[in-house]
Amino acid sequence: MAKKTPTLSNPNVSVDCVVFGFDGSDLKVLLVERYRRDNLDFQDDTLVLPGDLINNNEDLNEAASRILYDLTGLTKIFLQQIGAFGSPKRLSKPKDIAWLEAVRMNPEARVITIGYYALINIKNYKVRPSSFAKHVVWRGYDEVGELGFDHNDILEKAIHDLRGQLYREPIGFELLPNQFSLHQLYSLYNEIMGGGIDRRNFRRRILKTGFLKETEEYQEGVPHKPARLYTLIPEEFEHASKNNFKFY
Amino acid sequence: MAKKTPTLSNPNVSVDCVVFGFDGSDLKVLLVERYRRDNLDFQDDTLVLPGDLINNNEDLNEAASRILYDLTGLTKIFLQQIGAFGSPKRLSKPKDIAWLEAVRMNPEARVITIGYYALINIKNYKVRPSSFAKHVVWRGYDEVGELGFDHNDILEKAIHDLRGQLYREPIGFELLPNQFSLHQLYSLYNEIMGGGIDRRNFRRRILKTGFLKETEEYQEGVPHKPARLYTLIPEEFEHASKNNFKFY
DNA sequence: AAACTTAGTGTAAAAATTACACTTTGAAAA
């Protein structure tokens, strides 16, 4: 049996990323059409989370960063590990098997995957002229249908952890532009949490935390009273992130 | 190169368990002396968390359960995954390398490990007459020194997650006998949280949750007023576990 | 019988949370 050229990638461990974006009103997830590395025309029109086998010399977070860089061209993305998914049956749907056989060197290998979620500002994202590019799609969180592999499980865990973390750490700003209105921030929280947050109380609370600074800038081009824009004060933000701070 | 007999275990993925126990006043962790599977006299007197490579046909939780069963003889242990640890350098201390070379089929293999924590009632645990037995030791959480591999990182993440979970889910009863006094429960919470909980307020709050039922039993053999014993009401407990309940 | 140890109970003050409605501002339409 001719030995294939050695690869750096580890056949047993992959990383999959749930990339959340926010367009001002809806929480979105970045999905890719399953494709074939050496034949971009091959596809089985199944949507999956972006992911890849890890390389043997690379840390798990590095692998996730690499995947996100390939996908978006962005570096320094907010990343959070959500755990390992390792059911022996996680790759056993017929279409999944067919895809693995078409693409992987060891299609029968046991693969456990490490899930991550990432938060990115959707405006910073541009389709890259990379191999991924034409297969990428944003989907509203509520419109994500059945994904390949066990990726619906990973997505579910991601939203669960995101919600939990949003409650007690001041994350979520990664999803917004550098300057944002309180309404944008409110919409973000309200959307991720599934609604029900009082607008006025939210405003009071978030200002009381002290990690927002008002700027002298205002919204432009809106057909109503323009809202003041705010920025994050990084030091206060960091401080609040420790000391098991509870925001909401 | 002669091929070794095929093994079921996957060379790239392991599971390590932080086993917490409670003796009534101190939080303890179960550690094992690093040993050699085929030569129990071999040991390098380094303490590590109990763990093992996973088998290819086994789920991650199953692997953790298997390890805990081998170690304690207990089944149905409360288990919580805390995530994957995958630094390429995690097995690179000289002593770690020496041990791997003595024990593993592929000592140079990249191994990522999935961490778990487990809660067990220390009274139910008896040293098993197994290969593990003579290498097992309970250590007070505060007295755990330097462990092999990256196991101090895993321990740290475990206590962090345990504390977080204790705040918002009614776990921790696994560490106590079936019937327990409120003082025992209080001590447990106070110890895990690192102190500072008001005894009277704790009592009021935990009773208000409604998942404790008072029994007609009392402590015996204590040199003071005996405390009433309580049990958990499983249904209420389950109900509270969902609905992102916040206890403390 | 006295001393000791832990069990068990209540309340008042402070802080946090909730619910809720009207005025302001700028752009667009009439």
Place this chain on the structure above:
DNA sequence: TTTTCAAAGTGTAATTTTTACACTAAGTTT
């Protein structure tokens, strides 16, 4: 230029939750 529209922005009272804190009760040991 006036009117309309849409979102920005602001305050308070009632309720609930949290906190801090000290004494009495009951059983065992001396």
